[in-house]
Structures are given as C-alpha cells and as structure tokens.
Amino acid sequence: MGSQNLxxxxxxxxxxxxxxxxxxxxxxxxxxxxxxxxxxEGLVGGSAYDAHGQSISEEDMAKAMAADAVIFGAVGGPKWxxxxxxxxxxxxxxxxxxxxELFANLRPAICYPALADASSLKKDIIxxxxxxxxRELTGGVYFGEPKExxxxxxxxxxxxxxxVYDTYEIERISKVAFELARTRNNKVTSxxxxxxxxxxxxxNEVVTQTHKNGFEDVTLEHMLADxxxxxxxxxxxxxxxxxxDNLFGDMLSDVAxxxxxxxxxxxxxxxxxxxxxxxKRKALYEPVHGSAPDIAGTGAANPIAMIASFGxxxxxxxxxxxxxDLLDKAIANALxxxxxxxxxxxxxxxxxxxxxxxxxxxxxx
Amino acid sequence: MGSQNLxxxxxxxxxxxxxxxxxxxxxxxxxxxxxxxxxxEGLVGGSAYDAHGQSISEEDMAKAMAADAVIFGAVGGPKWxxxxxxxxxxxxxxxxxxxxELFANLRPAICYPALADASSLKKDIIxxxxxxxxRELTGGVYFGEPKExxxxxxxxxxxxxxxVYDTYEIERISKVAFELARTRNNKVTSxxxxxxxxxxxxxNEVVTQTHKNGFEDVTLEHMLADxxxxxxxxxxxxxxxxxxDNLFGDMLSDVAxxxxxxxxxxxxxxxxxxxxxxxKRKALYEPVHGSAPDIAGTGAANPIAMIASFGxxxxxxxxxxxxxDLLDKAIANALxxxxxxxxxxxxxxxxxxxxxxxxxxxxxx
Ligand SMILES: CC(C)[C@H](C(=O)O)[C@@H](O)C(=O)O
Ligand SMILES: CC(C)[C@H](C(=O)O)[C@@H](O)C(=O)O
Numbered sequence: 252m253g254s255q256n257l258x259x260x261x262x263x264x265x266x267x268x269x270x271x272x273x274x275x276x277x278x279x280x281x282x283x284x285x286x287x288x289x290x291x292e293g294l295v296g297g298s299a300y301d302a303h304g305q306s307i308s309e310e311d312m313a314k315a316m317a318a319d320a321v322i323f324g325a326v327g328g329p330k331w332x333x334x335x336x337x338x339x340x341x342x343x344x345x346x347x348x349x350x351x352e353l354f355a356n357l358r359p360a361i362c363y364p365a366l367a368d369a370s371s372l373k374k375d376i377i378x379x380x381x382x383x384x385x386r387e388l389t390g391g392v393y394f395g396e397p398k399e400x401x402x403x404x405x406x407x408x409x410x411x412x413x414x415v416y417d418t419y420e421i422e423r424i425s426k427v428a429f430e431l432a433r434t435r436n437n438k439v440t441s442x443x444x445x446x447x448x449x450x451x452x453x454x455n456e457v458v459t460q461t462h463k464n465g466f467e468d469v470t471l472e473h474m475l476a477d478x479x480x481x482x483x484x485x486x487x488x489x490x491x492x493x494x495x496d497n498l499f500g501d502m503l504s505d506v507a508x509x510x511x512x513x514x515x516x517x518x519x520x521x522x523x524x525x526x527x528x529x530x531k532r533k534a535l536y537e538p539v540h541g542s543a544p545d546i547a548g549t550g551a552a553n554p555i556a557m558i559a560s561f562g563x564x565x566x567x568x569x570x571x572x573x574x575x576d577l578l579d580k581a582i583a584n585a586l587x588x589x590x591x592x593x594x595x596x597x598x599x600x601x602x603x604x605x606x607x608x609x610x611x612x613x614x615x616x
Numbered sequence: 617m618g619s620q621n622l623x624x625x626x627x628x629x630x631x632x633x634x635x636x637x638x639x640x641x642x643x644x645x646x647x648x649x650x651x652x653x654x655x656x657e658g659l660v661g662g663s664a665y666d667a668h669g670q671s672i673s674e675e676d677m678a679k680a681m682a683a684d685a686v687i688f689g690a691v692g693g694p695k696w697x698x699x700x701x702x703x704x705x706x707x708x709x710x711x712x713x714x715x716x717e718l719f720a721n722l723r724p725a726i727c728y729p730a731l732a733d734a735s736s737l738k739k740d741i742i743x744x745x746x747x748x749x750x751r752e753l754t755g756g757v758y759f760g761e762p763k764e765x766x767x768x769x770x771x772x773x774x775x776x777x778x779x780v781y782d783t784y785e786i787e788r789i790s791k792v793a794f795e796l797a798r799t800r801n802n803k804v805t806s807x808x809x810x811x812x813x814x815x816x817x818x819x820n821e822v823v824t825q826t827h828k829n830g831f832e833d834v835t836l837e838h839m840l841a842d843x844x845x846x847x848x849x850x851x852x853x854x855x856x857x858x859x860x861d862n863l864f865g866d867m868l869s870d871v872a873x874x875x876x877x878x879x880x881x882x883x884x885x886x887x888x889x890x891x892x893x894x895x896k897r898k899a900l901y902e903p904v905h906g907s908a909p910d911i912a913g914t915g916a917a918n919p920i921a922m923i924a925s926f927g928x929x930x931x932x933x934x935x936x937x938x939x940x941d942l943l944d945k946a947i948a949n950a951l952x953x954x955x956x957x958x959x960x961x962x963x964x965x966x967x968x969x970x971x972x973x974x975x976x977x978x979x980x981x
Contacts, residue, residue: 327811336814336817341812371737371738371849371851372736373736373737392779392813393812395776407783408782409781409782409783410780410781410813410816410819411760411780411815412814412815412816414777415774415775415776416774417768417774418772444863444866446704447758447863447866449763449764449775451775452765452775453765476867477867480845484737484874485736485874498812501842502842502845505842505846506871509845509846514846
C-alpha cells in the first residue's frame with residue numbers, strides 16, 4: 252500500500268479527546284511499516300463555527316473530497332443551540348455526507364462478550380449479537396425540498412420537510428445490503444412504513460425488484476419500521492443485515508446500538524459509489540455515539556468506537572483486513588483484561604480514563 | 617350516566633376474537649346497572665374491503681362520527697398486501713383518525729408487576745415502569761401533501777411524502793401533554809429531530825412557548841428523537857410523559873410498548889378536541905398491538921390490551937373513573953392468579969386461550 256491521506260475532523264465535545272487516541276493507533280501502524288498514513292486535520296461543527304462562522308470551511312471540504320478517508324469525531328452541543336439553522340454544527344456533517352455522496356452508512360451493532368452484562372437487556376437476548384444496519388445516508392427527509400418554516404400570519408407558522416426517494420437511490424443501497432449479507436449470514440430485512448408512506452411503497456417495490464435481479468441467493472424479508480423497532484428490542488438476533496432509509500436508519504441504529512450496551516464501542520462507515528476510474532470509494536468513518544458535551548474534558552469518554560472506526564477504514568478503504576483484524580483483537584484483549592471506561596463499567600467496577608484505554612489498546616497491538 | 621353509544625370496529629386478524637371478550641365486559645357493566653352502553657358494530661380494514669371494496673364504508677364512518685366512543689380492534693394482514701394503496705386496510709384507520717380529528721394519541725407503557733419477567737430487559741430496568749407517550753395523530757408525514765409516486769421515465773420513479781406541522785397543531789398536543797403530566801409526575805419530554813428537520817425546529821419552538829404560557833409548573837425537557845429511542849432502552853424510568861410527532865410517536869411508542877414485555881397488554885386512546893357546545897371529545901380506543909394475522913383463530917391472542925382500551929374509554933370518554941379502576945384491578949387480579957396467554961407466559965408456564973382470559977377478567981369484576 253502506498254501512502255494514504257487521512258483527514259481527521261475531531262469536531263466538538265469529546266471528539267478531540269477521542270481523536271487523540273486514534274492518532275496513537277495511526278502512529279503505531281506507521282511505525283510498524285507496511286502502511287504509510289499521512290494525516291491532516293480540520294475543523295467541523297461548532298468548533299468550525301467558532302473559528303470562522305461556518306460548520307465546515309470550503310478549504311476543509313476540499314480536503315475531505317481529496318482525502319483517501321475522512322476520520323470524523325462528533326459534532327454538536329448546547330453551546331450552539333441558538334446559532335442559525337444553516338450553520339448549526341450538524342450542517343457540517345450533513346454537507347460532508349451529501350457532497351461526498353456517502354450514500355451507504357454501515358452501522359454494525361455487536362455485543363462484545365466482555366460487555367454482555369453492561370446492557371439493559373437480558374444476557375441471553377444480546378450475547379453474541381452481531382447485526383449490521385445499512386442506512387441510506389444522502390436522501391430522504393434529511394435533504395428533500397421544500398424544507399422550510401413559513402409564516403402564515405396570525406401567529407401561525409408552518410414547518411415542512413420532504414421525504415424523497417428515487418428508484419436509483421433505493422437500488423444502490425439495497426445492492427450494498429445484499430452484497431454485505433453474502434459475507435455474513437445471507438439475510439436482509441428491509442424496513443419502511445409502506446402502510447403510510449408512498450416512499451415506503453416505492454422502497455419496498457425497488458428492494459424486491461433488486462433482489463430478483465441477481466440476489467435471490469440472499470434471504471429477503473420486509474418489515475414495517477415500527478414493528479422492526481419492536482423486534483429489535485424483543486429478539487434482535489433474528490436479524491443479520493437491516494436495510495432502511497435515512498430517518499428510520501437514524502432511529503433504528505441508535506436503538507440497536509443501545510441494545511448491545513456498547514454504545515461507546517460502535518463504529519460506523521459511510522461509503523460512496525466506487526469511482527469509475529480508480530474503483531475507490533469516498534469514505535468517512537465515525538463513531539455511532541455523539542459529542543457527549545456533558546462529559547467532555549473529564550476523561551470519561553470511551554475512545555473505542557473512534558478507534559474501531561479507524562479499523563473500519565483499514566477494512567473498507569485500504570483493504571488491510573489483517574491490520575483491521577489485529578486492531579479489533581487488540582480492543583477485545585484490552586476489554587478481556589478488564590479495562591473499562593465509565594460507560595461500560597458494571598456497578599462497582601474500576602474504570603480507566605480515555606488516554607489509558609487508548610494506550611492499552613496500542614500496547615495490545 | 618345516560619345511555620352511551622359505542623361503535624365496535626373489530627377489524628382484521630385477531631381483532632374480532634379480542635372484541636368478543638370486550639363485549640363480555642360491556643355486558644357485565646350493563647348488567648350491573650348505573651351505566652348503559654348501546655353497541656353497534658361495523659367493518660374496517662381488510663374485512664371492510666372484502667365486503668364492499670372500501671377500507672371503511674360511508675355508513676360506518678357516519679356511525680363513528682356520531683358515536684360516543686369507537687372501540688377499535690386492529691387492521692391489516694398479508695391477504696391485502698396487494699390491494700390499491702387508497703383502499704388498503706390501514707386507510708380505514710387513518711380516515712377515522714383524520715375525519716374524527718383525533719389529534720391526541722395517548723399510549724401508556726406500563727410494566728405490570730406480574731409480568732416484569734416477560735420483558736427482554738432486565739427486571740430492575742423496567743419494574744414499576746409507567747410512562748405515557750402522547751403522540752400527535754392527525755398531522756406530520758402521515759397526511760402531508762404531496763404524497764405520491766411519480767414516473768420519471770427511464771425506469772425511474774420518485775416517491776414523495778411531506779411532513780407538515782402548523783403552530784396550532786403543536787400547541788394543542790403539547791397542552792394535552794402538560795395537562796396529563798400534572799396528573800402524573802409533572803414532567804414532559806418533547807422529542808423531535810430539530811438538528812435535521814425544520815418541522816422539528818418549529819416543534820421545539822412551539823412546545824417551549826406553550827410551556828411558558830401557563831405550564832411552567834411542569835418540568836420540560838427536550839431530546840432528539842434518536843437519542844430518545846436510545847434512552848428508552850437504556851433507562852426508561854427517566855421519563856414521565858413523552859410528547860412527539862406522528863411518525864416518531866409511532867416508532868417510539870412501539871419500542872416503549874415492547875420494553876414492558878407487555879405488548880399484548882397495552883391500550884391506547886385517541887382523542888379529539890372538546891366540542892364547543894357539549895365539551896365532549898370524539899374518541900377512539902384501540903390496543904397498541906396489531907392484527908397479528910399469524911395467530912388469528914388459534915386462541916393465542918391476548919384480549920387484555922383490547923379490554924384495557926375499553927377501560928380507557930370508561931376513564932376518558934365517560935368519566936367513570938371508579939369503573940375504570942375496577943376493570944384495571946380485575947385485569948391485575950387475573951394476572952396475579954397466574955393466568956397467562958401465550959405472549960406473556962414465561963418459559964414452561966401454563967397458558968390459557970383468549971376466551972378463558974376474558975372470562976377470568978369478568979369473573980374478577
Ligand atoms: C448529528 C446528526 C445530524 C446525525 C443524524 O441525524 O444523521 C446523527 O444522529 C447520526 O446518526 O449520525
Ligand atoms: C396501522 C398503522 C397505520 C398505524 C400507524 O402507523 O399509525 C399503527 O402502526 C399504529 O401505531 O397505530
């Protein structure tokens with residue numbers, strides 16, 4: 252592998268402190284040889300707004316477009332609750348997703364054996380859980396127009412958002428889901444609300460059609476999204492890959508993440524289409540958890556989701572499967588030795604701060 | 617109380633068989649004296665479609681509009697998967713909600729002590745749980761226009777749904793939430809996605825304003841809907857009343873219902889505004905669970921949610937609080953005596969069929 256460009260965007264809240272730990276991991280892989288990562292750093296979210304009034308600068312956007320992968324922390328916090336909608340912290344993340352055309356958001360929900368007790372669910376329900384949510388990320392109600400608040404007079408306003416899906420958007424995300432299912436347990440569950448939404452009717456139709464066109468070896472199941480939320484709580488192990496739209500994916504992947512008791516542990520990958528010439532996909536990697544402003548600076552943040560996100564970059568952007576496996580193993584080892592940040596500690600268990608967890612993982616490498 | 621008109625709409629799947637059990641309860645109250653319910657019956661959903669090609673007939677709609685309360689079973693099933701969108705089973709329910717202007721959907725999520733073990737969550741997480749989800753029911757993406765699939769040519773279609781909320785809609789539902797919170801633990805959590813949706817921005821603004829206009833004695837908290845889904849799984853007891861929009865309410869109330877392990881137990885009330893002259897609200901009562909076509913006719917259906925929905929009618933439409941309490945107590949007693957339908961039985965526990973559970977509750981009365 253030649254030299255690869257990583258753009259690090261730590262963002263807000265605990266973002267910067269967990270990014271510090273990823274840098275240790277990157278440095279370790281660089282020192283080991285065989286891989287060469289060059290890193291650049293930028294601002295996004297509230298920190299970008301504070302610096303220059305935008306949730307991401309044009310310069311950093313250009314760097315993101317050119318990078319081999321973007322490693323993203325988290326954005327948002329009460330400090331920016333009252334900034335204009337267009338420049339709120341989340342706008343930076345949404346612009347990255349949209350401009351880089353990262354339509355496929357992969358969110359694994361895995362229960363780490365060492366943490367089966369940290370879940371609010373019973374152990375037998377979540378032990379060994381390994382599901383993958385494939386969320387559409389550049390369409391739906393997140394980006395459809397009109398999206399506006401209008402003044403109707405008489406003290407009345409109207410808030411409007413528009414959910415839009417075209418055939419090709421549903422087709423490409425379902426292909427990703429079917430392909431990933433083949434590398435796993437070969438089952439896809441598609442979730443929508445076709446009983447209420449026209450976009451759900453189309454979603455259902457296109458997923459069904461895509462399945463017929465070359466993926467019939469994969470088991471396909473349809474479920475209403477509300478029933479899907481229920482089933483995730485009731486018996487999550489019934490699922491392998493779940494494919495769903497942007498907003499349902501947002502809700503369902505958060506519920507799924509919390510089931511595992513390992514929210515601070517879960518990474519995600521957001522991928523674009525393969526480039527016509529190079530075959531490379533644009534990609535952004537970020538933890539599923541948010542910026543947790545309440546614990547920022549206290550050393551309580553869990554860096555594992557952020558480090559595991561770099562692991563997903565090794566796997567999906569750089570095809571360094573052995574290195575990715577090594578990193579996953581190092582994380583599991585650190586956990587097996589009993590290291591716990593506050594979020595994953597059982598009652599009475601001793602905890603380590605963010606940096607110590609990062610160091611321990613590097614030591615395991 | 618004078619004579620009251622109930623319209624019973626059993627619907628599809630297990631709807632008819634659980635409605636039979638409600639009729640026993642109504643008959644008991646009529647026989648006891650003091651109350652006089654006159655019941656009429658109609659068709660809705662797939663059964664209405666089979667009878668006359670509509671998901672509810674004009675005649676039954678007129679009866680619903682005139683009734684003192686509608687008692688609704690459930691609609692839908694694979695049998696009608698391919699009927700036209702406009703006449704699908706759910707359209708009947710949506711028309712009832714819209715034409716009766718039932719904007720306030722009250723969905724209690726209660727963990728019955730006798731069933732704390734039936735949940736997939738740990739006992740300490742859900743024991744004693746008692747939250748109330750107040751879901752907006754006549755607006756949002758369920759009814760906004762455009763709602764359509766258009767043909768773009770080249771094999772491409774576009775599915776569109778529109779999420780719309782006006783100030784007055786958000787104001788009236790938040791008032792209901794604040795008023796109900798005052799009869800409970802005096803706390804309201806409002807959930808939206810204001811970081812992504814303009815309707816969420818307006819939602820947040822109007823709830824905040826309504827709170828200032830006369831409800832400052834109630835604690836108000838705002839939470840992003842995805843974080844809300846997580847928190848429901850992590851520590852649901854942090855909530856008292858949750859107020860949210862139609863679609864988030866659909867998802868979140870299903871997750872909340874499943875947490876309790878008592879899905880087959882949970883009733884709901886859908887209420888309109890008080891009539892200007894009589895002060896009476898139009899109302900529809902239905903179980904939170906669906907039509908469960910897979911178990912229809914097997915005697916496995918749990919009639920408790922349906923019976924408890926009639927209990928909510930006693931409470932909210934007829935102000936028969938003592939009778940409602942009596943019925944709730946009868947349900948709790950039947951459970952305490954160990955009666956279980958299949959859905960709520962622990963492994964190895966003996967179960968009773970639908971009718972026996974209904975009879976037992978009547979016997980407890
Ligand atoms: C920060 C926010 C805009 C974002 C989303 O809603 O997509 C987040 O919740 C996520 O899931 O990545
Ligand atoms: C049957 C369906 C239209 C309905 C809804 O989506 O509102 C149901 O899921 C509910 O929650 O009452």
